[in-house]
Amino acid sequence: MFGLPPYALRRKINGGLNRLSRTRQLSRALGLPYELQLVPTNACNLRCRACPKTHYPTDNRHLSPDVYERVKNELFPTIRILNLQGLGEPLLSPLFRRMVADARAFGLKIKFVTNAMMLDASLMEEIVRAGADVTVSLDGACAETHEDSRTGSSFSVIMDNMKIMSELGEKYKDGGFHLSLNTVVTKRNVGELREILEIGARCKILCLTLISPGVGEREDDYAQDVISRFPELLRRELPLLKESARAKGIQLFSPEFAKTENVRQKNDAGRKEKPFRLFPGTCLDPWRSAYIDVDGWVRPCCRAVWIGMGNILEKPFRKIWNDVHYIRLREHVNSDNPPEFCRGCTLWWGITRGNELYTKELEARGVILPQPPQIGVTDPAKGKAAI
Numbered sequence: 001m002f003g004l005p006p007y008a009l010r011r012k013i014n015g016g017l018n019r020l021s022r023t024r025q026l027s028r029a030l031g032l033p034y035e036l037q038l039v040p041t042n043a044c045n046l047r048c049r050a051c052p053k054t055h056y057p058t059d060n061r062h063l064s065p066d067v068y069e070r071v072k073n074e075l076f077p078t079i080r081i082l083n084l085q086g087l088g089e090p091l092l093s094p095l096f097r098r099m100v101a102d103a104r105a106f107g108l109k110i111k112f113v114t115n116a117m118m119l120d121a122s123l124m125e126e127i128v129r130a131g132a133d134v135t136v137s138l139d140g141a142c143a144e145t146h147e148d149s150r151t152g153s154s155f156s157v158i159m160d161n162m163k164i165m166s167e168l169g170e171k172y173k174d175g176g177f178h179l180s181l182n183t184v185v186t187k188r189n190v191g192e193l194r195e196i197l198e199i200g201a202r203c204k205i206l207c208l209t210l211i212s213p214g215v216g217e218r219e220d221d222y223a224q225d226v227i228s229r230f231p232e233l234l235r236r237e238l239p240l241l242k243e244s245a246r247a248k249g250i251q252l253f254s255p256e257f258a259k260t261e262n263v264r265q266k267n268d269a270g271r272k273e274k275p276f277r278l279f280p281g282t283c284l285d286p287w288r289s290a291y292i293d294v295d296g297w298v299r300p301c302c303r304a305v306w307i308g309m310g311n312i313l314e315k316p317f318r319k320i321w322n323d324v325h326y327i328r329l330r331e332h333v334n335s336d337n338p339p340e341f342c343r344g345c346t347l348w349w350g351i352t353r354g355n356e357l358y359t360k361e362l363e364a365r366g367v368i369l370p371q372p373p374q375i376g377v378t379d380p381a382k383g384k385a386a387i
């Protein structure tokens with residue numbers, strides 16, 4: 001309509017309804033999600049040390065074409081962001097190129113994280129022209145460190161592909177393409193973070209996100225080296241890293257626990273006074289975004305992939321979005337009695353602010369949490385161990 005991008009008006013109205021629902025935390029959401037995480041595949045070409053796929057049994061299914069068609073028809077006209085991400089490497093999905101082309105036709109922002117090993121020249125051109133936000137996983141500033149963390153990966157292939165994407169980004173400057181980096185930080189690579197930032201600067205990245213991997217009860221040699229066990233090492237690096245990121249115009253995100261006490265106090269002082277709650281974070285995922293698995297199961301979020309809220313092959317998404325499971329989730333997620341899967345959340349925007357050991361800390365303080373509410377159905381195809 002008169003030069004507006006496709007579905008602009010529907011999206012604008014939906015965006016307003018979604019904002020209203022999440023700011024008021026309504027149990028029955030108005031409108032539909034703003035963002036959709038659609039799993040392109042659960043298969044992967046690597047076996048990274050931090051990844052659950054390396055340590056637990058998972059499936060390797062690709063997104064079903066039937067599910068994709070439903071999702072496209074029901075949700076593409078209203079969402080703004082299409083996050084093509086699951087447990088696997090998105091580029092392995094047979095539907096990947098089609099999804100990029102469709103997202104472009106619908107005027108959607110696509111984003112995904114990739115190990116950057118499966119890119120070819122034409123795909124990189126399509127991705128950049130679609131204005132995607134691409135995040136590359138890079139765990140070292142040299143082949144030895146990176147390839148030790150990401151088994152099966154090639155540092156030189158990644159460097160070549162990042163350079164090509166960065167050059168394409170310059171060529172299609174106004175298309176909205178952004179390149180970023182994710183680094184899973186351990187004791188082994190914390191000393192290379194400044195060099196990783198240098199690599200990112202050469203490729204004109206938008207942001208560098210430092211990730212502390214959730215390892216649950218694992219005690220293998222890699223799990224013993226995760227940075228949450230050595231927060232001081234990261235704290236020591238952060239001031240210079242921040243300064244360097246600022247000078248280069250790169251956004252830097254780091255885990256909450258790595259911030260110094262001063263910074264945390266400053267952040268807390270800046271937050272509005274709120275009634276006391278047992279969990280420190282406020283999660284808005286149940287209003288803002290939806291997660292749909294390869295087989296059509298709608299999940300509460302990427303941290304609870306064994307919980308089913310309904311299947312879009314059986315029910316329209318609109319119904320699932322305001323069905324009993326979602327209503328219960330919205331009522332409980334930010335209460336003192338959140339669902340079991342939220343209590344060990346490792347996401348910085350979740351209720352634990354990324355601290356998967358938070359409930360243990362509560363227990364150590366003598367807090368006894370109530371029995372969690374039952375939300376969703378447990379998918380028999382997936383065990384809790386699968387995340």
Ligand code: SF4
Pocket residue numbers: 283284285286300301302303304333341342343345346347349350351352
């Ligand atoms: S708190 Fe974490 S696990 Fe719970 S809904 Fe939010 S993101 Fe998902």
